[in-house]
Amino acid sequence: MAEIKNHEFAGFIRRQGTPYRIVLVYGPDRGLVSERAAQVAAKTGIDLSDDFSVLRLEASDLNGDPGRLADEFGAISLFGGDRLVWVKNAGNDRGLVEAVSAVAGVDPGGSHLLIEAGDLKKGAGLRKAVESARTALAIPCYADDARGIQALIDEELGNAGLTIQGDARQRLGQLLGGDRLASRGELRKLALYCDGTGTVTDADVIEAIGDVAALSVDDAIEAVFSGDVTRLEAALERILASKTSVYLVLRGCLVQLEQLDSLRSLVENHSRQPAQVMTEKGRGIHFKRKPIVERALRHWTLKAINAEMQRLAQAVLETRKRPQLEASIARQALLRTCLLSRQFS
Structure with a gap:
């Protein structure tokens, strides 16, 4: 069975040549599927701008005519050299399988088959x-994990001559x-916004790509x-x-x-x-929120925390029972918690 892991792709694409003439690139991250398929296509060494050497098909083009894939795969390039058959938007249709x-x-002769699927x-x-074919390879594409996102940030901002x-x-x-x-699109937009500055700041991120609603929810929780x-x-x-649900603030406060x-x-x-606890257990807290959490940790007792959790949970229930009053119910509940925080500070 030939399949590489999600994190092994970078090493695979750096290697010279490939023994695989059939490659399936699939996964829920359609953007990553498209990006990796393009890299695999480039790895074949075929001129992708040559319409005589590259045939691009939609999977739907093969519906009712599964034999067409075999014909195209077995065809010889008009002017010689390798040929690429590139099938996009594939699924698990029986005919395609x-x-x-x-x-x-x-x-395969001089032909390559590249399939993009969901x-x-x-x-x-x-x-x-x-996976069962000797000369075929399956490449999964899953959403970037934290390490993958950081590598992407370094790649795009580094290409633009920016530090962060x-x-x-x-x-x-x-x-x-x-x-x-x-x-990638968001990072390139950020790089353009910061062009010439040399360094990307937190304010730049907020101004260039920040989700105003999400940032406002965070701001509300910190204010509470x-x-x-x-x-x-x-x-x-x-x-x-x-038009964002204020329930998100209630939920965020409950999580906090x-x-x-x-x-x-x-x-x-x-x-x-408290300082020792924050050092040992507070690594996942954003550094700007750490002073707020540590101050709350010093003054909120377990009894007060549990009482407030029950009260906010009741407020959440009330917003579900009376959705037309969601904003008023949430505002009143959050103001009370905010005033308690002021009292405890």
């Missing part, structure tokens, strides 16, 4: 047809991912636990103006209280100092 199975068992489960017919500050890198890591081409009523009101106004509950238990039940 049968066609790929048929060509996988024949001498997410295919293990055991799917198209995957089995490729630590807080900006952390925020970018939270905003990117899900689709490789979309992430800072005891800053004015900042909270301003953030809530932005959230409501963007759950985290505080876990951290505070080390203070009250294991006699640990």
Whole structure:
């Protein structure tokens, strides 16, 4: 069975040549599928701008005529040299699976077959047809993990001659991912915005690609636990103006209280100092929020945390029962938590 892991692709594409004449690139990240397929196509050494050497097909073009794939795969380039048959938007259609199975068992001659497909489960017919063939390779494409996103940031900003500050890198890591081409597009937009500055700052990220609604939700949560009523009101106004559900702030505050509950238990039940707890358990907290969390950790007791969690959970329930009053219910609940934070600070 020939299949490389998601993280092995970079090493594969750097190697000279390939013994594989049939390559299936598939996965839920369609942007990454498209990007990797283009890299595989370039690796064949065929002139991709030559319409006599490259035949591009939609998988739907083969519906009802599965024999066409075998004909095209067995054809000889008009002016000699290798030939590439590039099939896009493939699925697990029976006709395509049968066609790929048929060509996988024949001498490819000077032909290459490249197939782009969506997410295919293990055991799917198209995957089995490729993975069981001696001269075929399957390449999965899953959404970038944290390491992949950081490598993408370094690649795109490095190409633009830019460095990036630590807080900006952390925020970018939270905003990117899900689709490789979309992430590249956002990074190139950021690079253009910062052209000539030499360094990307956190403010640059917010201005160039920041999601205003998401940033406002974060701002509201930080305002709640800072005891800053004015900042909270301003953030809530932005959230409501963007038509974003204010429930997200309630949920975010509940998550923050759950985290505080876990951290505070080390203070009250294991006699640990808040600063020590933050050093040991606070690595995943954004550095700008760490002072807020540490201050809350010093003043919020377990009893108060659990009482507030129950009250906010009740507020969430009320917003579900009376959705037309969601904004008012959430605002009142969040203001109370904010005033408690001010009292405890």
